[in-house]
Amino acid sequence: MWVLDSAYRSGGVDLWGKEGSGRVQRVHHEYNPPFFFCLPDPDAYHEMTEALEEAYRAEPCTFATIFGECEGFRVFAGRPVAEAIEQQTGFAAQLFNVDVRRDQRFMAEEGIIPCSTEMRTRFSPEIPHNLEIMEIRIAGDPSLSRTCTEISVVHGRTERLFGDEREVLSDLFSLVSAYDPDVVLMAHADRWMTILQEKGRRAGFTLPFSRNGKYRTMGSRSYWSYGRVEHKNAALIPDGRILIDTEESFVYNEGGLGGVLMAARLSGLSPSLASRLTPGTLISSYETYEAVRRGIAVPFRKSDAEALRKLASLRTGDRGGMMFQPEPGIFEDVDEIDFTSMYPSIIVRANLSPETIADPETAERGFLPIALEPLLNMRIAIKQQKKTDPSVAGIDAILKWMLVTCFGYTGYKNAKFGRIEVHEAITARSREILLQAKAAADEMGFTVLHGNVDCLWVQGPRAPALQERITRQSGLLTEVEHLDWIVFLPQNDGSGAYTRYYGRHPDGSVKVRGIAARRHDTPEYIRKMQAEMFAVMGRAGSIAELEGVWDDVHRIYRDAAARLPSAPVQEMVISRRISRLKYAHRCIEGAAVVAYRQRGTDIAPGMKIRYVVRDARTYQVDPAGDAENFDIPYYRQLLEKAWKEVAYAFTAGREPGNRPFICPDYGQVATGP
Amino acid sequence: MGRSFASIRQGVKGLSEHWARVPHALRPEDRAPAEHLVAITKRHSSAAFFGCDDPLEAAVFSSLVEIARHHEKITRDGEEAPGVGP
Amino acid sequence: MLIELSRGVTIHPGSFTAVIAPERRILLALNGNKDLQRFLFLYVSGNYSRLLTGISRTSGNFEVRRPFTADQLLSVINESGHTILFVEHDPTLFDGAERLYEPVASALKQAGREALVLLWAPANDRSFAALARRADRIIEIIAEDTGPKGYGLPGRRPGRAGSGAPGAQRTLEVS
Numbered sequence: 001m002w003v004l005d006s007a008y009r010s011g012g013v014d015l016w017g018k019e020g021s022g023r024v025q026r027v028h029h030e031y032n033p034p035f036f037f038c039l040p041d042p043d044a045y046h047e048m049t050e051a052l053e054e055a056y057r058a059e060p061c062t063f064a065t066i067f068g069e070c071e072g073f074r075v076f077a078g079r080p081v082a083e084a085i086e087q088q089t090g091f092a093a094q095l096f097n098v099d100v101r102r103d104q105r106f107m108a109e110e111g112i113i114p115c116s117t118e119m120r121t122r123f124s125p126e127i128p129h130n131l132e133i134m135e136i137r138i139a140g141d142p143s144l145s146r147t148c149t150e151i152s153v154v155h156g157r158t159e160r161l162f163g164d165e166r167e168v169l170s171d172l173f174s175l176v177s178a179y180d181p182d183v184v185l186m187a188h189a190d191r192w193m194t195i196l197q198e199k200g201r202r203a204g205f206t207l208p209f210s211r212n213g214k215y216r217t218m219g220s221r222s223y224w225s226y227g228r229v230e231h232k233n234a235a236l237i238p239d240g241r242i243l244i245d246t247e248e249s250f251v252y253n254e255g256g257l258g259g260v261l262m263a264a265r266l267s268g269l270s271p272s273l274a275s276r277l278t279p280g281t282l283i284s285s286y287e288t289y290e291a292v293r294r295g296i297a298v299p300f301r302k303s304d305a306e307a308l309r310k311l312a313s314l315r316t317g318d319r320g321g322m323m324f325q326p327e328p329g330i331f332e333d334v335d336e337i338d339f340t341s342m343y344p345s346i347i348v349r350a351n352l353s354p355e356t357i358a359d360p361e362t363a364e365r366g367f368l369p370i371a372l373e374p375l376l377n378m379r380i381a382i383k384q385q386k387k388t389d390p391s392v393a394g395i396d397a398i399l400k401w402m403l404v405t406c407f408g409y410t411g412y413k414n415a416k417f418g419r420i421e422v423h424e425a426i427t428a429r430s431r432e433i434l435l436q437a438k439a440a441a442d443e444m445g446f447t448v449l450h451g452n453v454d455c456l457w458v459q460g461p462r463a464p465a466l467q468e469r470i471t472r473q474s475g476l477l478t479e480v481e482h483l484d485w486i487v488f489l490p491q492n493d494g495s496g497a498y499t500r501y502y503g504r505h506p507d508g509s510v511k512v513r514g515i516a517a518r519r520h521d522t523p524e525y526i527r528k529m530q531a532e533m534f535a536v537m538g539r540a541g542s543i544a545e546l547e548g549v550w551d552d553v554h555r556i557y558r559d560a561a562a563r564l565p566s567a568p569v570q571e572m573v574i575s576r577r578i579s580r581l582k583y584a585h586r587c588i589e590g591a592a593v594v595a596y597r598q599r600g601t602d603i604a605p606g607m608k609i610r611y612v613v614r615d616a617r618t619y620q621v622d623p624a625g626d627a628e629n630f631d632i633p634y635y636r637q638l639l640e641k642a643w644k645e646v647a648y649a650f651t652a653g654r655e656p657g658n659r660p661f662i663c664p665d666y667g668q669v670a671t672g673p
Numbered sequence: 674m675g676r677s678f679a680s681i682r683q684g685v686k687g688l689s690e691h692w693a694r695v696p697h698a699l700r701p702e703d704r705a706p707a708e709h710l711v712a713i714t715k716r717h718s719s720a721a722f723f724g725c726d727d728p729l730e731a732a733v734f735s736s737l738v739e740i741a742r743h744h745e746k747i748t749r750d751g752e753e754a755p756g757v758g759p
Numbered sequence: 760m761l762i763e764l765s766r767g768v769t770i771h772p773g774s775f776t777a778v779i780a781p782e783r784r785i786l787l788a789l790n791g792n793k794d795l796q797r798f799l800f801l802y803v804s805g806n807y808s809r810l811l812t813g814i815s816r817t818s819g820n821f822e823v824r825r826p827f828t829a830d831q832l833l834s835v836i837n838e839s840g841h842t843i844l845f846v847e848h849d850p851t852l853f854d855g856a857e858r859l860y861e862p863v864a865s866a867l868k869q870a871g872r873e874a875l876v877l878l879w880a881p882a883n884d885r886s887f888a889a890l891a892r893r894a895d896r897i898i899e900i901i902a903e904d905t906g907p908k909g910y911g912l913p914g915r916r917p918g919r920a921g922s923g924a925p926g927a928q929r930t931l932e933v934s
Contacts, residue, residue: 305831311821325719413827
C-alpha cells in the first residue's frame with residue numbers, strides 16, 4: 001500500500017493508501033503501544049509499580065536505549081500516566097516512548113514507510129506515484145482580507161470561480177468532491193482552511209477536504225530557530241488527503257511535491273504533516289523513526305546534562321567553525337573547495353554519538369552515525385545525479401537541509417539524541433580539518449584567500465591535486481568550483497567581510513552571497529537592478545574584461561536611479577520576519593508592526609510582514625496591499641547601497657600589474673596595493 | 674543552541690573600539706602609532722580565535738605578530754622604518 | 760569561606776540565597792575573591808551565559824555544567840557535591856516546564872543545607888520568583904546608576920509581583 005496519509009484514531013492507526021488501480025482506501029489497525037520507564041531504586045517505589053500493574057497492565061521488562069539495556073517496566077497507558085509517574089517519583093523516573101507519534105511508531109515497528117510500497121526504496125530518489133493533484137488559488141491575502149469571491153481551481157484545466165461568495169464556495173466544494181484529488185496545493189492553506197470551514201458552516205456546506213469528515217489540528221506558535229523567531233500558523237489537516245500550504249511550507253518551497261513526499265518517506269510522517277515541519281523537526285523525526293525501527297526506546301525528557309568540566313576547558317571547547325578573514329578586493333582564477341555535508345560526514349566518520357563520545361575511536365558504532373550514514377550516502381549520490389538530472393533538485397534540497405540541521409540538533413535542548421559534547425566534538429574536528437586543508441594548500445604553493453567552516457578559496461595552479469590531497473587526508477568528500485574572478489567585499493571598518501562576496505563561474509553565471517540580491521528584505525526593484533548588473537558582469541571572464549563592461553553596468557545604475565520616482569510601488573515592498581511585537585526605540589520595522597495592527601491584522605513574532613516605507617523620517621509605513629506611494633530618498637539610499645556592492649568590483653579591486661580603474665563618477669583612481 | 678562565551682572575534686572588535694578612544698588623549702607624537710596599534714589588533718583575530726581563549730589575548734597576539742613582521746622587515750631591509758608595524 | 764556581594768552583605772555555606780544584582784556587581788564578587796579557587800565551585804548556567812565571558816581566567820578551577828532543560832538542571836543540582844553551587848538563572852529552561860519549579864527549588868534548598876548555594880539573576884521574573892520562594896534569603900542589589908529613573912518613586916519595586924517571601928525568609932535590599 002502506498003501510504004499517503006496516517007492518523008491515530010479510535011484506539012488505532014488509520015493508514016490511507018493508494019493502490020495501483022487508483023483507488024484510495026483506509027485501513028484501520030488496532031494499536032495500543034506501551035511506554036517504558038526505569039527507576040534508580042525500584043524498591044523505593046514498589047507501591048507505585050504495584051498500582052500500575054493493577055490499573056494499566058504494567059509489566060517488568062528489559063528495553064534498549066542508545067546507552068544499552070535498561071531494566072524497567074512497560075505500561076499500557078498514555079501521557080497523563082507517564083507524567084503522574086514523573087511527579088510521584090520526584091522526577092527520578094526515566095521515561096521512554098511517551099511522546100512518539102503513534103502513527104509514526106506503528107509504521108516504524110511494522111516496517112512501513114509513507115509514500116512507498118517497500119522499505120527497500122526508502123533511500124531511493126525515485127518516488128513514482130499516481131497522485132491526482134489539484135491546485136486552488138484564492139485571490140487575496142487572508143491576513144488582510146477574508147473574502148472569497150475569486151478562486152481558480154487547476155486540475156488538468158483551469159476553472160475560474162467568481163461572484164457571490166456563497167456560490168463561489170458552493171462551486172469550490174463541489175469541484176473538490178467531484179474530482180476527489182489526492183493532493184491539494186493551496187497558497188496560505190493553513191489560514192484559508194479555517195476561514196473556509198467557518199464560511200461553509202454558516203452557509204450550510206460541509207468542508208469537503210477530508211475523505212472521512214475528520215480533521216487534525218495543529219496549534220499556532222512562535223519559536224526560536226537559529227537565532228531568530230519563526231512562526232507557525234494553526235493548521236487544519238484533512239484525513240485521507242495531502243494538503244500543502246504552498247506559501248508557508250518550507251519543504252514545498254525548497255523541494256516541491258517531490259521534496260514533501262521524500263520528507264514524509266524519511267521521517268515516517270504523513271506528507272501533510274511533513275510539509276508543515278522545519279528541517280530540524282524532520283531530521284529529529286527521522287532519528288526517532290530510525291530508533292523505533294531498531295527497537296531503541298526514545299527518551300521523553302532530556303535529563304542527562306553535559307559532564308562536569310573545568311571552566312578553562314569549556315573556554316577552549318566552546319567555539320564554532322573555523323573562519324579565515326579575506327582581504328577585500330577582486331581576485332582572478334580562484335578555486336572554491338567545498339566539503340560535502342561536512343558536519344554529518346564528521347558524525348559518521350568519527351563515530352560521534354552521545355553514547356560513544358567518551359571514546360569514539362574504540363567504541364562500537366553509535367546510533368547517530370548508523371542512522372545518518374544512509375541519508376548522507378543518499379545525498380552524496382543525488383548531488384552527483386543533479387548535475388545531469390535536474391528533476392532530483394528538489395529532493396537534493398530537502399536532504400541538504402535535513403543534514404545541515406542534524407548538526408544543530410546534536411546541541412539542541414529538545415533533541416532526543418543530542419548532547420552538547422557531540423556538538424563541540426564536531427566543530428572541533430571541523431576546525432582541525434579546515435586548518436589541515438589550509439596547511440596542504442600552503443605547502444603546495446597555493447594562496448589561501450578565504451576559508452569559512454567547510455569551504456576554502458584558493459589561488460594556485462593545480463586545484464585537482466590539492467582537492468585529492470585534502471580528500472585523502474580528511475577522509476571527507478570535496479567538490480571544486482572554479483571562479484574566473486571573485487570579489488570579497490569589505491566591512492564598514494575596511495576589513496574583509498566573511499560572508500559577502502560574488503564571483504563568476506566559467507559558464508557566465510555569477511554566484512552571489514550576502515548582498516542585496518540575496519537578502520530576503522531587498523525590494524524587488526533593487527534586486528532586479530543587481531540581477532541585471534550581474535548578467536552583464538557575467539560576460540566578463542577576467543578582471544581585464546570587467547573593465548570593458550563598466551559603462552554598461554554603470555548605465556544600469558543610472559537608469560535605475562532615474563526611473564526610481566516613477567517605479568511601481570509594489571516593487572518597493574520590503575518583506576521581513578518580525579522578531580517581536582514591541583520595540584524599545586522607534587524604527588521602521590516597529591512602525592510596520594503598528595501599521596499591521598492598526599489594520600486589524602493578527603500578527604505574532606516570527607511572522608513575515610510586507611510593507612512599504614512612505615516616510616522614513618516620521619516612521620510612516622503602509623502594509624504592502626495598502627501602499628500607494630513611497631519615500632523616494634529612503635529607497636534611493638537602498639539603491640545606492642546595492643550599487644556600491646557591485647561598483648566595488650571596479651573601484652577598489654586588486655589587479656595584477658596594478659593597472660588603474662578610472663571611474664569618472666567616483667572621482668577616484670583605484671590601484672592595487 | 675549557541676555558544677556560552679562571547680565570540681573572540683566580536684570581543685576583539687569591541688576591544689578595538691574601546692582602545693580607539695585612547696589615541697585622542699595622547700601626545701601628538703604618540704597618536705599615529707596608537708591609532709595604528711588599534712588597527713592591527715583586529716588583523717589576525719580570526720586565526721587567533723583558534724588558539725586564544727579571550728579577546729585580550731587575541732588582540733595582544735595579533736599586535737605582536739604585526740610588530741614581529743615589522744621587525745623582521747627592518748632586519749631584512751637593514752633600514753629604519755617610521756612608526757610601529759608595517 | 761564566604762562570598763561578599765557588597766560591604767556587609769556576605770553569603771555563607773549552609774544556605775540557599777537568591778540574588779538579584781547587576782552583572783558587574785556579581786562578577787566583582789566572583790573575580791575579587793581569590794579564596795574561592797580553593798573550594799569545589801560549580802558554575803551552572805544555561806546555554807547562553809551573561810557572566811561566563813567575564814569570569815577571570817584565573818578562575819580556571821571552577822567547574823561548569825550547562826543544563827539545557829529544567830530536567831537537566833534538576834539532575835545537575837542533585838548530582839552536585841560541590842562546596843559552592845552558583846546557578847545563573849535561565850528562565851528559558853522553564854518554558855513549558857513550570858511543573859519543575861517546586862522540584863528545582865527544593866533541590867536548591869536541599870543542596871543549601873551543606874553547600875553555599877547562590878541563585879543569581881540580573882532581574883526578577885516569574886520562574887526566578889518561583890525558585891526564590893524556597894530561598895533562605897533574597898538579596899536585591901540595585902545598580903547605583905539606575906536610581907529614580909529605574910524605579911520611579913522610592914520604595915516601588917517593579918517586576919516583583921508574586922515574589923512574596925515566606926515568613927522564615929529574610930529579604931534584603933541593598934544599593
